[in-house]
Amino acid sequence: xxxxxxxxxxxxxxxxxxxxxxxxxxxxxxxxxxxxxxxxxxxxxxxxxxxxxxxxxxxxxxxxxxxxxxxxxxxxxxxxxxxxxxxxxxxxxxxxxxxxxxxxxxxxxxxxxxxx
Numbered sequence: 001x002x003x004x005x006x007x008x009x010x011x012x013x014x015x016x017x018x019x020x021x022x023x024x025x026x027x028x029x030x031x032x033x034x035x036x037x038x039x040x041x042x043x044x045x046x047x048x049x050x051x052x053x054x055x056x057x058x059x060x061x062x063x064x065x066x067x068x069x070x071x072x073x074x075x076x077x078x079x080x081x082x083x084x085x086x087x088x089x090x091x092x093x094x095x096x097x098x099x100x101x102x103x104x105x106x107x108x109x110x111x112x113x114x115x116x
Contacts, residue, residue, distance in 0.1 A: 021054070021097055024088050031085065035078035036103040045104040046070050048079055054095045058088040066098065 025032075046069025053062040063083040065076045079101070 017091065017095055020089050020091075021095075021099070024086055025099060028082075028086055031082040032079060032101060033103075035075055035082055039072060039075035039078055040070060040103065041072070043105055044070065046102075048076065048101045048103070049098060050079065050083060050101065051096070051098050052083050054088045054091070054097060056090065056092055056094055058090045060084045060086055060088075061094070070103075 048068045048070065049066040051064050051066050052060050055061040060083055063080045065080065068076055070076070
């Protein structure tokens with residue numbers, strides 16, 4: 001198994017395994033955001049470092065939380081389930097990934113003042 005620490009800021013002309021992983025995760029951030037919105041204490045923010053294995057056919061075969069600022073079992077279990085539901089491009093070999101997620105409350109738009 002190859003182990004990869006995901007560097008999101010490095011981009012090549014050719015797609016690398018890191019690019020493929022980032023593309024799939026970024027495409028399905030909604031499910032991860034829903035985990036945070038439903039399970040996190042309102043107004044909290046923090047990071048969750050995950051580790052998962054993408055099997056040769058692109059399915060997540062193992063997923064775990066390495067570190068979490070939240071210490072919230074429901075949130076962490078939801079993140080694991082969201083990761084297990086992802087499908088990545090088949091690569092012919094298993095790939096270990098560490099992937100950090102940062103969660104913050106969404107900024108609410110201020111209501112516009114209307115003239116009376």
